[in-house]
Amino acid sequence: MIQTKRLLIGAAAIAALVVGASLTTPAAADPVLFWSDQGTPVEEQQRIRDDVLAGFDGEVDFQPQDPGPYVTRIQAEAEAGKGTIDLIGGLHGDFASFSDAVMDVSDLAASLASVGVNETYLGLGKLGSGEQKYIPWMQATYIMAANKKALEYLPEGADINALTYDQLIAWAKKLADETGSPKFGLPAGPKGLIHRFFQGYAYPSFANSEVTKFRSPEAVAMWEKIKELWAVTSPASTSFAFMQEQLLSDEIWVAWDHTARLADAFNQRPDDFVAFPAPAGPTGRGFMPVVAGLGIPKTAPDVDGAKKLLTYMMQPTTQIATLKAIGFFPVVKAELPADMPASVRAEGAAVAAQSGSSDANPGLLPVGLGDLGGKFNKVYVDSFQQIVLNGADIKTVLDQQADVLRSIMEESKAPCWAPDAMSDGPCPVE
Amino acid sequence: MESRRLPYLLLLPATLFLVVFFVYPFVQVAFQAFTKGGGFTLDNFHEMVSDWKFTTALRNTLLLAVVIVPLQLALALTMASIVTRLKAGRDVVLYIWTIPLGISDLAAGLVWLAIFERNGFFNSLLANLGLMSEPTIWLGYQNKITLFAVVVMAELWRSTAIVLVVLVAGMGLIPKEYYEAAEVFGAGPWKRFIKVTLPLLKPSIQTALILRTILAFEVFAVVAALAGTNMPILMGEVYEWQFALQDRKVAAAYALVILAISIGFTLFFLFTLRTRDEARA
Numbered sequence: 001m002i003q004t005k006r007l008l009i010g011a012a013a014i015a016a017l018v019v020g021a022s023l024t025t026p027a028a029a030d031p032v033l034f035w036s037d038q039g040t041p042v043e044e045q046q047r048i049r050d051d052v053l054a055g056f057d058g059e060v061d062f063q064p065q066d067p068g069p070y071v072t073r074i075q076a077e078a079e080a081g082k083g084t085i086d087l088i089g090g091l092h093g094d095f096a097s098f099s100d101a102v103m104d105v106s107d108l109a110a111s112l113a114s115v116g117v118n119e120t121y122l123g124l125g126k127l128g129s130g131e132q133k134y135i136p137w138m139q140a141t142y143i144m145a146a147n148k149k150a151l152e153y154l155p156e157g158a159d160i161n162a163l164t165y166d167q168l169i170a171w172a173k174k175l176a177d178e179t180g181s182p183k184f185g186l187p188a189g190p191k192g193l194i195h196r197f198f199q200g201y202a203y204p205s206f207a208n209s210e211v212t213k214f215r216s217p218e219a220v221a222m223w224e225k226i227k228e229l230w231a232v233t234s235p236a237s238t239s240f241a242f243m244q245e246q247l248l249s250d251e252i253w254v255a256w257d258h259t260a261r262l263a264d265a266f267n268q269r270p271d272d273f274v275a276f277p278a279p280a281g282p283t284g285r286g287f288m289p290v291v292a293g294l295g296i297p298k299t300a301p302d303v304d305g306a307k308k309l310l311t312y313m314m315q316p317t318t319q320i321a322t323l324k325a326i327g328f329f330p331v332v333k334a335e336l337p338a339d340m341p342a343s344v345r346a347e348g349a350a351v352a353a354q355s356g357s358s359d360a361n362p363g364l365l366p367v368g369l370g371d372l373g374g375k376f377n378k379v380y381v382d383s384f385q386q387i388v389l390n391g392a393d394i395k396t397v398l399d400q401q402a403d404v405l406r407s408i409m410e411e412s413k414a415p416c417w418a419p420d421a422m423s424d425g426p427c428p429v430e
Numbered sequence: 431m432e433s434r435r436l437p438y439l440l441l442l443p444a445t446l447f448l449v450v451f452f453v454y455p456f457v458q459v460a461f462q463a464f465t466k467g468g469g470f471t472l473d474n475f476h477e478m479v480s481d482w483k484f485t486t487a488l489r490n491t492l493l494l495a496v497v498i499v500p501l502q503l504a505l506a507l508t509m510a511s512i513v514t515r516l517k518a519g520r521d522v523v524l525y526i527w528t529i530p531l532g533i534s535d536l537a538a539g540l541v542w543l544a545i546f547e548r549n550g551f552f553n554s555l556l557a558n559l560g561l562m563s564e565p566t567i568w569l570g571y572q573n574k575i576t577l578f579a580v581v582v583m584a585e586l587w588r589s590t591a592i593v594l595v596v597l598v599a600g601m602g603l604i605p606k607e608y609y610e611a612a613e614v615f616g617a618g619p620w621k622r623f624i625k626v627t628l629p630l631l632k633p634s635i636q637t638a639l640i641l642r643t644i645l646a647f648e649v650f651a652v653v654a655a656l657a658g659t660n661m662p663i664l665m666g667e668v669y670e671w672q673f674a675l676q677d678r679k680v681a682a683a684y685a686l687v688i689l690a691i692s693i694g695f696t697l698f699f700l701f702t703l704r705t706r707d708e709a710r711a
Binding site for chain 2: 067097190373
């Protein structure tokens with residue numbers, strides 16, 4: 001009896017101590033939760049935490065995620081009306097799929113006028129509405145990279161900074177024939193970005209269109225050319241996602257990929273690789289600029305902290321630190337200092353040559369597709385897999401996929417975007 | 431009166447857990463698969479079936495199950511027979527054979543990827559033995575047969591232990607007297623296996639087959655690691671539609687297809703491998 005009584009008193013005393021202790025210690029300020037789908041590889045995460053966010057006046061919890069869980073949680077918090085995420089970092093297409101979940105940050109855009117944010121991208125950040133849904137955070141594009149060993153196989157008279165698709169095919173063919181195996185690679189794996197190649201590079205270069213001329217005769221000619229290119233491409237490409245890996249292992253000597261997915265090759269062996277613009281087709285040199293942005297969800301618990309962090313990320317010094325950390329270029333007026341990593345110097349020149357070439361034909365990221373962005377990409381990847389990998393009849397596949405594309409455009413009611421001319425109502429598929 | 435309600439009260443927490451974490455989400459998924467824009471519709475199933483990858487995914491999943499499960503049953507029966515006959519070292523052998531149970535299937539897939547990828551151990555071995563000069567691409571989209579073979583090998587390595595564990599437990603329950611009686615009547619080892627072990631093992635085989643077949647239709651991580659998009663399978667399509675294509679309803683439709691196949695095969699095994707009441711020990 002006395003034992004039990006002593007036990008109870010002892011337990012009550014400990015409980016009182018614990019409660020008292022927790023009440024008297026000041027609650028640590030909650031860190032700002034920065035939810036992003038960029039900077040996911042472990043090394044990039046480390047560099048962002050150590051080099052970019054370290055200079056922020058406050059605690060930041062940087063949580064990069066794979067695209068699936070990333071969007072699911074944002075949508076779940078929006079539906080629940082209560083959230084934990086303070087700042088969202090994502091691609092233009094991501095924001096398009098959850099544009100209702102983020103608040104209007106026009107006031108921030110106005111206060112950031114002094115750093116000179118890129119006007120075109122700021123306009124993209126409205127996502128076709130009157131509100132500023134995201135502030136452009138950083139930009140990138142897709143370029144080509146080659147091992148210097150491959151340069152001696154270039155066709156006669158070809159200028160590497162102004163190649164055509166025919167010259168690229170001839171080059172890849174010479175490489176395959178004379179080195180014993182194909183040395184050209186594309187990121188056609190499940191996590192590869194080959195759909196952007198077709199949307200922003202191939203289609204604008206051959207059909208001068210991304211959507212409307214999907215099944216036109218020019219598109220059929222384009223797919224014939226792609227089949228020619230694939231014949232001299234490494235078939236292992238169907239498992240490639242980050243071409244820097246294959247470039248560094250010397251399995252592939254010429255590749256096309258996102259600047260951030262080629263950066264490691266330039267950083268580790270800068271003297272072995274060159275960067276150059278994508279090739280040109282009959283209707284110009286198609287290329288796709290990629291924009292990432294920062295937005296604040298309506299359910300953010302710490303809006304002031306989020307705004308403070310957003311402003312910090314937009315400062316020129318932070319933008320340059322971000323460039324060094326993950327290879328995405330600034331969207332503000334920032335003087336690039338001399339101590340940039342090798343990848344920035346190499347890629348920066350190619351990016352400028354690509355967007356500044358006389359026949360540049362930009363194909364923008366899809367605008368206004370909402371959560372149909374994934375299905376939009378599937379149309380191009382499916383066309384590639386059926387026509388090029390499985391050898392199906394081009395016209396039949398294009399007609400089938402054009403029907404799918406048409407239903408996507410009509411369901412999302414998205415108007416056309418560059419290089420297609422503006423349309424009234426949903427972008428038509430001819 | 432207390433003791434009569436007690437069993438049900440004790441079962442209540444587990445039942446509640448099952449209802450909240452299994453039945454309720456299942457009902458939600460079924461709901462998602464059959465509705466679109468608020469009303470009952472078969473549109474999602476129509477969209478699923480008209481996708482060009484549906485038949486390939488269905489065929490690949492069924493083919494994998496039909497090839498892997500019988501092989502695993504035969505393998506596990508052999509291994510279980512060996513284990514029950516061992517006296518010394520029985521535990522060590524059993525432990526080694528069940529190690530693959532302890533690692534995730536994605537890890538298992540990555541192990542086999544490291545062996546069979548272009549710069550992997552197998553190609554290095556062949557190159558060192560002088561059998562090839564250029565690395566062969568075993569897992570490419572053009573080499574469907576080698577890709578299938580490697581996936582089968584990886585699955586055999588990874589999950590035979592599931593069947594083995596059930597069969598070892600079942601074999602341990604067979605009384606030794608039956609074997610001794612069979613020996614007295616002059617039955618050799620193979621005859622004893624066919625006439626004594628297999629019939630008495632039928633309930634365990636039934637359990638193991640149902641378990642393994644259901645898991646076989648849900649195969650995902652191993653194929654994703656080894657084949658990526660080169661070998662579409664049902665679960666892979668669920669993942670693709672749910673996350674990449676942001677279409678929960680078609681993903682739910684795929685999930686219900688997997689469920690239907692699993693239920694079909696479970697009923698098949700329950701019927702064909704049932705032990706008649708008179709035959710029960």
